[in-house]
Amino acid sequence: MSGSHLGMPAFPRAAAVSTRDSLLRANLAHATHTIRDKRARAVAELDDWAQLRAAGAAVKDRTLRHLDSYLEQLEESVIAAGGRVHWAADAEEANRIVTRLVRETGEREVVKVKSMATQEIGLNEALAEAGIRAYETDLAELIVQLGDDLPSHILVPAIHRNRSEIRDIFRREMGSWGRPAPDGLSDSPAELAEAARLHLREKFLTAKVGISGANFMVAESGTLVVVESEGNGRMCLTLPETLISVVGIEKTVPTWQDLEIFLQLLPRSSTAERMNPYTTTWTGTTDGDGPRTFHLVLLDNGRTDTLADTVGRQALRCIRCSACLNVCPVYERAGGHAYGSPYPGPIGAILTPQLRGIEGSLEASLPYASSLCGACYEVCPVAIDIPEVLVHLRERVVEGGPVTRRGTRTVLKPAKGHAAERAAMRAATWAFDHPGALRGGMRLASRTRRLHPRRLPGPGRAWSDSRELPAVPAESFRDWWRRTRGEQRPDGSSTEQRGGVK
Amino acid sequence: MSGRDVVLARIRRALADVPRGEGPSDPPVPRDYLRVHGSRTAGQNVDLLAENLAEYRAIVHRCGPGGLPVLIARLLAERGARSVVVPAGLEPGWLAGAEVTRVPDVPSATARELDAVDSVVTGCALAIAETGTIVLDAGPDQGRRRITLVPDHHICVVRVPGQVVSSVPEALPRLSPDRPLTWISGPSATSDIELDRVEGVHGPRTLEVILLAAG
Known part of the structure; x- marks a missing residue:
């Protein structure tokens, strides 16, 4: 009996494990790249x-x-x-x-x-x-069921398994579900398909x-x-x-x-x-x-x-x-199981939190399981703007707001753990509204740039786990502009004084 | 409240943003996609059908009305078929040259009995050139759906060019949703192992399509 997706860890924790599985990454890279090029040709026709x-x-x-x-x-x-x-x-x-x-x-x-x-x-x-x-009775579902596994792809639930793993599962498990795998079963896909045909035939004829x-x-x-x-x-x-x-x-x-x-x-x-x-x-x-x-x-x-x-x-x-799964750089590396639901990949990242609600830690993490590169939107045959929905759901997670749960409208509270993000956004909003403070802050940052840490302290630590902090230049753009162009306007006024950036 | 009432009430609440006066078919659907891709003569359509069927590993034959019984007899003999399921409305002459046991398509036949039959010969409702598809609609010369499913060898006769349409948009208006349809594009296949296509799983592993030219 294949398991269920309930109680799965949040995406970052699951992905931290799966991205270190080199066999899984090789299987996924091989399969997704095969189908990617074929799809492009079929569509171009x-x-x-x-x-x-x-x-x-x-x-x-x-x-x-x-x-x-x-x-x-x-x-x-x-x-x-x-x-x-x-x-x-x-x-x-x-x-x-x-x-x-x-x-x-x-x-x-x-x-x-x-x-x-x-x-x-x-x-x-x-x-x-x-x-x-x-x-x-679907071949890939059979592989998942016999392997007591979970599906990891919408179209090919056993995409995380390569042919020799499939052969091993068939040899080991078919006997306890019905007709055993033929003796000397190899890992050629044609032989594996034949083994599935023989195994399931009896079931079809009597069902x-x-x-x-x-x-x-x-x-x-x-x-x-x-x-x-x-x-x-x-x-x-x-x-x-x-x-x-x-x-x-x-x-x-x-x-x-x-x-x-x-x-x-x-x-x-x-x-x-x-x-x-x-x-x-x-x-x-x-x-x-x-x-x-x-x-x-x-x-x-x-x-x-x-x-x-x-x-x-x-x-x-x-x-x-499943075209969006096959082109997604995050799916290709993290694999389908990290998404914690039968719907993995970009579509899963917007479907699962909406079907189940974003209150759970897994569901709240899924809208972030994306680099927002937009490849999913480009290949979607019904033009679902997945990045737009991802950003929308991120906003719901951070800010809270109206949602409908089991048919009842309710107002969601902002999620815990995003306080620093909200504080940073509030500070940024204030700074952009106050040009003098912004200019002062930037100059201070430039002058102290040799002292900057490579990772953020406190609540920013997790963010800089997987990102380089941007290097601060010796001179801000605004200062550079003022120095080189600012005084060249015909009326002699500087652009900044005219409120160029406010 | 029944499940039905609950679901319908939820939908109506969810759609509060839809203006009251808007009817179910009011939201526009642009249908400026093509009815046919490219322009072909009837003969070129048949060639394209043959090419696309072959690409998906169907075996394609061509013949005129006089040659059909001989061709069918040869295909069955080459395969060593001893028994053939015959739909009730199949033209009797088609199998005139074949020395095989004819198994009628009757409701009392069990799936297991069909499993012991070697081949099936049918006509079709139509074929689609652009996709290499034959469509069965359980008409008299095609029979019940299971007879083209359980035997491992299917010979399907397509009358060309009469039964060939160009495209999916041309096919649907000629098919009735009231009849059970089976669209077949090549023999049974799977992409489930490493997303690579392999022919031959549960449906007939050999599909032979005879393009029968008008006399």
Whole structure:
């Protein structure tokens, strides 16, 4: 049983450990650089990428601004097509609903398609407590499950494992979950994929209950869409008698036509393919083809709180492609586990604190897990301005302010531990308002520059742990300007006296 | 309050900034992206389809109506297939040359029974040139979704150029959301080991696409 992300340390502490793991860094550097170049080529093939990106963002914004209407329409369409719809305000409620639905089938085992939503709510653990065994069938999820590990990437949860580690896990663990790994299994990816095929075949052929998420839900038709590569999705979506899909409410799109945008944006952004090998769409149930019973569980679990923040809301556009992880210098070095949630990388740094609230030490640290370089925004296929939201969340952490928690508006107090930062900002504001004091201070700094310490004392110590203090020049810019240009104005007045800097 | 009421009420409170008069389809969506990338003749579209299918490791064949039964028979024989699942509406002539056991696509067939079948032969709903995709919509010549999933070898016949569209935006209006769809772009694959693509996991590991020219 894979573990949960609960109780993880704050990002800096986790990253201080993971960045020293040279094997992890090598695995991540190799994988992210491979996909980075491929993605750039796949995107460059489409001359209208910018227009598709703008359209994708606009469709998501349209849906979010009227999410209540679109969800009601979706519910009506799914029911009309023979499905049943359940609503879950939080993880506990979703787990309770799914557990009950599985129990009603009388089954004790389920097969699962990779799903971020069920990771987020800890469904496997909840089912295990109820005596129901969930088998992950996505290759990377299988590696994580067999290795009793945690996912570290949205698309490839076992990205932190290289091929020989995967071979070792398969050899060691497959036997206790079902069919053991073939004798003499090598670390060639083709052989590893074959081992997974053999191991899971029996499960697919006998499974009575499948559990999935969905990439998109079409409000007007009630259609769900799952985009995948291996065929494990098709197995879980078509062979079992009962299908339960747990989907975040933000996965809704208004119309069938809207899929023409996302089915172009998603594959190229995530696996750098023109199209992923398999996409399944289904609308309710179909007589004689696929599951006879279909349940849709609509999940909130912090999404409406995120929706209430007009700046942070854009995080709900995310289509979980993971392009932002693959280009992020911080993710590449720290690895996915340091983010302490199923959503790592830049998107995780803005999603996790919003879904869970920023009161916890991990959540409050995540908006700082970025250099604000902006690469994530550039590659995002739905144009989420991740740096903008990061800065916005940093402000919430430091200054406090209005937030919504479990549907209730409340005012957050400024976080502890940022007192020095607030004091420094207040001092800076005052100094910039008082040019004379600013000039005096700068001259004093210049004259004493040989005495400056290399690290800050007191509360500034942590800040200078990983940064060089800037060297103070012998003469400030303002003095230099005054000395060389200040008196050259035609009217003879100096620029500073005219209030150039105030 | 039910979960439904709770979630909907939270959404309405969260959207207090949305003006009262704004309707669900009022926020603008610019659709100035291209319907088709580049301009191609029907023949060039078929060539592009073939090229893109092959790049993702599908095996592509071309033939005219007269050659189809012979080609299908040869492909099955080369693979050593002894049994083939046949959708109810598949043109009977297509398999006329094949010496194989025909397994009908019936609701009572179990997944395990399908697992013992060597191959499946189907038509398709359409194919998309730009992405190298074939789309099945469970029509009479394609059958239930599982018959193209469990057997390890899939032969799919695409009528060209009639069934070929250029792009994803051209495909969707020709497909009905009411039917269960399977979009297939090459055989089953994974990028889960070091983000490198490897073909052959759970779906059919061999996908052969026959581009059938009109007579």
